[in-house]
Amino acid sequence: MKKTVPLAIVFVTGVAMIVQFFIPPWPFNVLAETVQSWVRIIAAGAMALGIASLLAVNLNKVYRQREGWPFSIVTVASLIGMALVGFVWGSAETRLIPVDSPAAYTRFIEAKNISVDDAEALDAAIVEEVADIRAEVETRVDVPVTEGALLREIDSRFQRRWGSSPAQLRSAPLVRDFVEAQPQNLDTVDAIPRAILAVRASVYEELFEAGEFEGLTVEEQQALVEGTFQERFLAAWGVSPAEMLGASQREVRSPFFWGYEYLYYPLAATMFSLLAFFVASAAFRAFRARTPEATLLLVAAFFVMLGRVPLGDYIGEWVPNLAGWIMSVPNTAGMRAIMIGIALGAVSYSLRIILGYERPYLAGGGD
């Protein structure tokens, strides 16, 4: 029974998947879709299994203090550290944090000796400050190459220096007026998004009490609320709710992104780059013309390496042409033979599994 049931499941599933390939209509298409959804679920489950396995193996190694156990501590700490950071701050590249632009505004106008609500003088001071930061950024060696990246860097430095971006500083008086106009006392700046939502909720209530929703579908009701809300907000404050929200929040890189960008990426790229050094060393020590076959391989490698870089073009047109011929004729022939061989092997192995001759899924091979 312990063997018969798994064998039967494998046989029925295998045959059904073959049949659905040749007979796509119902019910085989539904069967194929269902089984493929299961595969995705199992693949996601396998990731969890992988994490559990990684923890078990490395913790066991640390516990028994086997060779290289300190590296296992680093592995486990990195895994747990990145997971915690992701759970606490989210795994998205950026996250929004509140900005106290009225406070930043006060600091800025005091530092620059500008009178309150003198928009012209404020604008001139901001332009001067941005020019100063741009000059500072452009002297750096790693200056961003595109104008967009440069503007982002300037914005970021401005925020670090003054607590909000130039655009937020310009709209700070508006945010201050909005905060002061709210009936409830807004203790924190992150209450602004809630205040904006409260305005929307009041519009909804008003329309509901006026019976405006009668005979409308849910989508039509939502569209009516959204339209009225946008219109009234714009009329009252001169900006859209999205612009008001933008003036009170700013995007910052998440800690998860920092871990990815400044730890994982350089480490992974370094590991891959080491290949160049090992290839060079191996080429010197092991790439020898010991046999006719090895000589053939060596000559082919010589011309392909030379022909696949611009250096080959400088030697002569025949070098890249020869490299191209090697790639598209002997290489393709060889690759095709390998692929056909693998495919035939996969078919015969699959058939053996379906028919129960191979049982790798049973513990101990089913014997």
Next chain:
Amino acid sequence: MDIKRNISRYSRLIVAMLVAAAVLGALGAPTLVWICVAVAGVVPVLIPDRRMIFLLIAVFVVLPLLFPMKLETDITPEVQNMYDRIEELESGSVILMSFDFDPATRPELYPATLAFMRHCVRKGHRIVTMALWPLGVSLAEEAVRDVIMDEWNVENPDDPYIYGRDYVHLPYMAGGVVVANQVAASFEQVYPRDLRGTPLRDIPMMRGITNLGNIDFTFGLSSGDPGLREWIMVASDRVGIDVGGAATAVSAPEFYPYLQAGQLVGLMGGLKGASEYEALVGVPDTATAGMDAQSLAHLAIIIFIIVGNVMFFMDRRGKA
């Protein structure tokens, strides 16, 4: 005895290096002869230690990056074909870009990503990004930030690319080829929501894109399995849409049979392929800059192979 053996070894090394220099010079590159001679002079002193080989490779890679030689590259047919196919598509066509690689191969594949995305944006094509590798999603976001937000939207404020109208990010889904197979039938079945959590049916751009059949061109960025091979099997063979891709130089030879059979429209192989695409798009970037370093690194390896073989034959003759 040791001194004698070392002197003998060094002299053989010097001869070997000069032979290497002569062979490369005889191939018709007189400007490179000085490099070969210089290496011939330096290598024999350094070569007995493996670390010195590493040092030489580092020098060959770093120097051209600091002092660019600006070597120009020819365009191979496989890259030209893909460029032409994207050119032929009408503006507003939908391109699926699958980011099936991770930061390990980013230096090699990211320049290809930027060059291709830049071309699509300039042609006004709409872009759907997805990933069969978990970390591909971050690379997709990064590419959009570099090409669309920092470049196109800044240079063209009157005609910006807008999320949901001109491009969409789909999240990572585990399953490899099964994911590709299922999007052939329905995007929404696999991706009920986009990367930002918005239901797919609420995204204006995705309303007309229900499955792979609504995609005009699939571009796979591949550094292993699952990757470009899966897109050839599903998008090209099953659905019948054009597929192109970029692969690491190591894995590029695997795709030549597909190119010859017409299952693959075009291929950017490694940094060289990316530099060719950059030349076609007219924006030389990191791949073009990296060609000098790659050229000299290949040259160094060729020299090592020649030296190694000359020494091998000398040793064999000595023993005989």
